[in-house]
Amino acid sequence: MHVYRVHIFTVVCALNRFMASTISFTFNVNFLCLSLFACLCVCVSSGETWQKTLLIHSVTRDSLRRLIQPKLSKVDYLSQKLSRAAETDKQQLRQQMDSLERDIELFRAKKDNELVGDRFDEHDWQKISNIDFEGTREAEDLRSFWQNFLHPSISKLKWSKEEVHQLKEISRRHEQRHWETIAAELGTGRTAFLCLQTFQRFVSDSLKHGGWTPDEDALLRELVDKMRIGNFIPYTQMSYFMEGRDPAQLIYRWNQVLDPSLKKGFWTKEEDQVGRGRGLDRTHLVVIASDGFFTHYWAKNKSLGR
Structure with a gap:
């Protein structure tokens, strides 16, 4: 199994530091890379949605473990105490243990959406990385991806024109700085990173x-x-x-x-034969699917001088 990972930066909190910074939007590209790559290096392709499902399951299971563990420890303590207790005390100890076990069962009956918790709740990311993902994803990458993209509180909907307009007005008031504040003021479930991303793509006139x-x-x-x-x-x-x-x-x-891998220059006889065999000639637009995008190749007789 081949694991494709990007090891450029090991910045842990760069995203949050960048969003809270007071620098203007006209920043250096290299600084942008340093600031945002911590959460982007874990982005999975559309064909790897199972990893997103696994991460959600891992987080909810870790939340359940954190809820149950203190009560399990208390049950274990009372069980040891019961073995040494006098008969007059045993009934009370059993009642306490029964109450704790009912609480544990109630926790276990919770659905995933009741266990996700807050975006910034602490989880055992190292354990999730080592055990659930078998070391194929770094702990800090998983944390960043969860907090900035995958948490259910983050809106995954397409940006509406009205929302983009609001973003433009709010970011202008804040001089394209303090993206956490901008995201909170927008109030549509977008993270600071998503606000910056959308600003850069649809609002900024710097293209x-x-x-x-x-x-x-x-x-x-x-x-x-x-x-x-x-x-x-x-x-x-x-x-x-x-x-x-x-x-x-x-x-x-x-x-x-x-x-x-691009081939440039005159078409070979073999290429011409393949094209004609498929009902095409060199004046047609051949659309080739490549990695989910479409690459357009024009093969013009006149431009090639043939």
């Missing part, structure tokens, strides 16, 4: 529309190399680290220009 610089190309290559999970390239997450570029721009730049 670039000009040509790519060599530094941007180098950063995109590095992000693909570091964040790629098997054949999956998380363009949306990568766009958070490239100031002024949206996911569509990254997709086009990588698939049309930078991907080292």
Whole structure:
């Protein structure tokens, strides 16, 4: 079994430190990487929803253990005391033990949604990492993913136009700083990170529309190399680290220009034969599915001089 993990930064609380900071929104891209990567390095692809289900189950089971453990310890203590108690005291001890065992059964009957607790409740993340995930996910990555993305209190709904407009107004009042405060004032179940993410994608007017610089190309290559999970390239997450570029721009730049597997130049006779065999010629747009995205290749006779 191959485990694809990103080991760039080991920042534990960088996200919270960044959201609470007083720096302006026009920050350096490298600082953004340092601040946000702690929670993004654990993002799972859409094909790994079982990991999300496992994490929810692990957290609720840990919550149940924390509720039950003190009572189990008390039962064990009373049981030892019962073995040494006088007959006149045994009835009272049994009643106490019966009451504790009823409480334990009530806890065990709780549903998962009653056990998730608060976003920032403490859990044994190391145990969850080592036992439930068999070491395939770091403890701090699991904690960050739970607190910033997966907790049931976090809204997973698509952002409405009204919500984005409210975000624009609130972030303007706070000068694009203090994202925890902005998220709380928005009051729609979004985390500070999700507010920053949406601001960067839909509100900020800092998107670039000009040509790519060599530094941007180098950063995109590095992000693909570091964040790629098997054949999956998380363009949306990568766009958070490239100031002024949206996911569509990254997709086009990588698939049309930078991907080292691209074949450039004249079509071979074999390629022509394959295309004709499928009812296509070189003037058609061939749409190739790649990692959940669509890459568009134009093969034009005139542009190739053939």
